Amino acid sequence: MRRAVKLRVASSSAMHKVFLIVTCLLSVAKETHHIPVCCIPTRRVITCSMKQFVDTSEHLWTVKTTKPGNISCQYDQRRLISDNFIIYNTTFFHGRQRYSIRLRGDFDPREPKRMLVSTLGRATQYDLRVKNSSIGFRPHSRCNRHFRRAAGHGRCIYSSECQRLIILGN
Numbered sequence: 001m002r003r004a005v006k007l008r009v010a011s012s013s014a015m016h017k018v019f020l021i022v023t024c025l026l027s028v029a030k031e032t033h034h035i036p037v038c039c040i041p042t043r044r045v046i047t048c049s050m051k052q053f054v055d056t057s058e059h060l061w062t063v064k065t066t067k068p069g070n071i072s073c074q075y076d077q078r079r080l081i082s083d084n085f086i087i088y089n090t091t092f093f094h095g096r097q098r099y100s101i102r103l104r105g106d107f108d109p110r111e112p113k114r115m116l117v118s119t120l121g122r123a124t125q126y127d128l129r130v131k132n133s134s135i136g137f138r139p140h141s142r143c144n145r146h147f148r149r150a151a152g153h154g155r156c157i158y159s160s161e162c163q164r165l166i167i168l169g170n
Contacts, residue, residue, distance in 0.1 A: 049112035055081050061135050064128040064147060064154040070094060073162035093165055126151035
């Protein structure tokens with residue numbers, strides 16, 4: 001099943017919030033001002049909440065990002081999930097060095113398409129994410145188009161080398 005996620009970090013005065021939003025179909029996005037949640041398989045669209053998307057034992061790979069720096073092979077891995085929040089690790093490589101940060105994401109009860117993640121960074125950041133089981137496929141063209149419209153330019157940080165690095169790094 002082909003699934004992709006977009007990560008958006010929005011600035012706030014005290015802490016900055018990360019909005020994980022499942023990448024969507026543009027036709028639906030044009031009809032509303034909200035970004036709908038779609039899990040995009042190879043043949044048909046399945047709509048799901050953010051909680052449904054992140055509630056997996058699979059790695060969630062960041063395929064594209066606007067995050068500055070020289071990182072690669074970033075993925076998220078669920079540690080604990082409840083009705084209201086998720087605890088997960090985001091892991092990435094800088095060269096051959098592996099780094100992992102534990103984060104808490106709070107599901108927005110008013111907007112099931114969002115998850116708020118506290119960060120200390122100031123910049124807005126967008127990520128396009130894909131489940132490990134779908135990483136062999138390219139993200140759907142509508143997902144890439146939506147990413148470009150929302151984020152402008154991003155850079156690819158995933159390559160086939162990433163699968164080997166996480167095996168060596170674990």
